Amino acid sequence: MLDPQHARKAFHAELCKKFAHPSNQCSHSIPRFCSAPSLNPILTTPKSSVNLLLKFWSSSIGKKWLVALTGLALLGFVVAHLVGNLQMFAGAAKINAYAEFLHANDKPLWVARLGLILCFVGHIVATLTLVKMNRAARPKAYAISRNVQAKISTRTMALSGLTVLSFIVFHLLHYTLRVTDPRFKTVAEGGQLDTVFDVYRMVVLGFGNPLLSGFYIVSVGLLALHLSHGISSVFQTFGLESKRSAQWMPTAGKLLSVVIFAGYASIPTAVLLGFLK
Amino acid sequence: MNLHLKVWRQKNSETKGHLVDYEARNIPEDCSFLEMLDLVNEDLLSRGDEPIAFDHDCREGICGMCSLTINGIPHGPSETTTCQLYMRKFKDGATIYIEPFRVGAFPLLRDLAVNRSAFDRIQQAGGFISARVGAAQDANSILVPKTDSDHAMEAAACIGCGACAAACPNASAMLFVGAKVTHLGSLPQGQPERERRVLAMVKKMDEEGFGNCSNYLECEAVCPAEIPVTVIGQLNRDYSLALLKDNL
Ligand code: HEM
Numbered sequence: 001m002l003d004p005q006h007a008r009k010a011f012h013a014e015l016c017k018k019f020a021h022p023s024n025q026c027s028h029s030i031p032r033f034c035s036a037p038s039l040n041p042i043l044t045t046p047k048s049s050v051n052l053l054l055k056f057w058s059s060s061i062g063k064k065w066l067v068a069l070t071g072l073a074l075l076g077f078v079v080a081h082l083v084g085n086l087q088m089f090a091g092a093a094k095i096n097a098y099a100e101f102l103h104a105n106d107k108p109l110w111v112a113r114l115g116l117i118l119c120f121v122g123h124i125v126a127t128l129t130l131v132k133m134n135r136a137a138r139p140k141a142y143a144i145s146r147n148v149q150a151k152i153s154t155r156t157m158a159l160s161g162l163t164v165l166s167f168i169v170f171h172l173l174h175y176t177l178r179v180t181d182p183r184f185k186t187v188a189e190g191g192q193l194d195t196v197f198d199v200y201r202m203v204v205l206g207f208g209n210p211l212l213s214g215f216y217i218v219s220v221g222l223l224a225l226h227l228s229h230g231i232s233s234v235f236q237t238f239g240l241e242s243k244r245s246a247q248w249m250p251t252a253g254k255l256l257s258v259v260i261f262a263g264y265a266s267i268p269t270a271v272l273l274g275f276l277k
Numbered sequence: 278m279n280l281h282l283k284v285w286r287q288k289n290s291e292t293k294g295h296l297v298d299y300e301a302r303n304i305p306e307d308c309s310f311l312e313m314l315d316l317v318n319e320d321l322l323s324r325g326d327e328p329i330a331f332d333h334d335c336r337e338g339i340c341g342m343c344s345l346t347i348n349g350i351p352h353g354p355s356e357t358t359t360c361q362l363y364m365r366k367f368k369d370g371a372t373i374y375i376e377p378f379r380v381g382a383f384p385l386l387r388d389l390a391v392n393r394s395a396f397d398r399i400q401q402a403g404g405f406i407s408a409r410v411g412a413a414q415d416a417n418s419i420l421v422p423k424t425d426s427d428h429a430m431e432a433a434a435c436i437g438c439g440a441c442a443a444a445c446p447n448a449s450a451m452l453f454v455g456a457k458v459t460h461l462g463s464l465p466q467g468q469p470e471r472e473r474r475v476l477a478m479v480k481k482m483d484e485e486g487f488g489n490c491s492n493y494l495e496c497e498a499v500c501p502a503e504i505p506v507t508v509i510g511q512l513n514r515d516y517s518l519a520l521l522k523d524n525l
């Protein structure tokens with residue numbers, strides 16, 4: 001009896017001869033049966049995982065994945081940081097103990113910090129590369145251009161992102177490195193708990209300045225604007241979107257960013273109104 | 278009705294273009310936008326001037342050849358194509374800006390006509406089925422669930438006009454490519470080449486110099502075929518899975 005595998009191969013070879021592409025390449029869907037080279041070069045490229053990452057990065061969709069993955073990691077940090085900060089409302093002892101706990105574990109802390117820095121760099125490099133490509137894709141602008149349904153948050157992603165970036169630099173100098181306010185130097189001694197650095201006192205002192213508090217609130221507002229577009233975009237970038245989820249995703253994104261804004265803005269507001277002192 | 282037109286005039290891709298003012302007089306309300314331009318052109322010809330070049334073919338909203346960005350919106354204030362836009366949508370005495378589709382990958386040929394072959398090349402890269410699926414009667418033996426055929430049909434409505442790229446602030450072609458990938462990838466006949474197709478089409482799309490989707494959703498708003506933006510999600514998903522499968 002004829003080996004069925006053999007028979008199929010022979011049949012395929014016949015077909016290939018009959019319908020051969022002018023370039024003598026096979027466009028058949030079962031290339032493993034065929035000795036002719038495939039029509040599509042992608043199928044024959046060598047396979048290695050380095051190649052995969054490179055290919056991913058070099059494609060437009062791959063860059064968007066990097067933006068989304070790093071953006072999600074940053075969002076994770078933004079939420080965790082908020083939960084930590086809200087302990088301000090639980091009293092000085094609580095937030096100071098939390099700060100103490102973080103600094104006592106400085107190895108994991110530095111791993112997390114390095115990861116965050118990498119995410120930031122990746123996010124910014126990828127988005128700015130995309131922005132540059134997108135500008136280049138329309139060399140001549142319209143005399144009149146009108147948006148039909150694009151949202152403000154969408155149109156200002158690069159702007160809100162860069163403002164957030166400059167805010168983060170200031171924020172690090174302010175509360176992490178403590179170089180902008182000379183009063184913070186004495187907080188350790190003058191604080192309620194003299195064994196640890198008094199984070200609570202520092203924040204109350206810092207946000208006592210209405211101008212500075214205002215700056216924080218506006219910046220967090222821009223972060224929320226960035227995220228209200230960002231969160232729903234992540235679903236689209238990962239291809240998780242469906243007809244049904246497309247209806248609730250933008251709302252979910254808006255809701256989460258409103259919560260983030262309210263949470264972060266509540267601290268300077270509470271200090272200004274004298275609830276935290 | 279009478280209209281003030283500001284029309285982009287440009288001899289060819291080498292010369293500089295500019296907006297030129299024209300008065301369109303005694304235009305019947307039931308004229309289509311292209312017929313209005315025909316009347317303006319007849320007037321220009323009778324005065325010995327060069328007529329305005331613009332693209333068109335079927336004039337019934339199915340071929341995707343007409344273009345034009347009207348007051349900043351590709352295909353103008355209609356839900357469909359420019360050829361199906363009627364002058365009654367405009368107010369008497371209105372000023373109308375008419376510009377070509379402005380996309381780097383669609384080089385300008387003359388006045389309002391641009392070369393959209395970049396879309397043809399993306400289509401040729403993989404927007405087809407070459408797997409042999411038998412003769413006509415075999416189609417009946419391939420069962421397609423109604424939801425899948427509806428899904429495919431919705432995406433298949435794309436007429437390849439290029440308005441999505443023209444409307445996108447990033448000049449991205451992803452609504453078009455997403456429509457093709459969704460259309461062919463939703464049917465059993467499209468499965469054998471599903472991965473090759475999406476990889477090849479996205480590669481070509483990038484090579485042609487289109488931008489990337491930032492979810493402005495302007496494409497969906499102007500698309501005469503009402504292609505939903507969810508096809509871009511499907512494109513992203515199919516592409517990522519195909520790249521992984523192809524390399525692991
Ligand atoms: C805490 C900081 C940040 C967070 C949590 C964050 C989060 C996100 C998220 C979730 C997205 C959506 C990803 C997607 O499209 O799938 C996004 C997009 C974007 N981000 Fe950020 N981001 C941050 C900082 C920045 C900074 C500093 C920049 C400055 C360049 C920036 C620029 C952008 C741009 C331009 C996009 C849109 C990319 C596109 O859709 O084409 N972001 N961000």
Ligand code: SF4
Nearest residue numbers: 435436438439441500
């Ligand atoms: S997706 Fe819509 S706008 Fe884009 S080419 Fe197809 S029909 Fe035209």
Ligand code: FES
Nearest residue numbers: 334336341343360
């Ligand atoms: S001319 Fe064919 S769609 Fe408008």
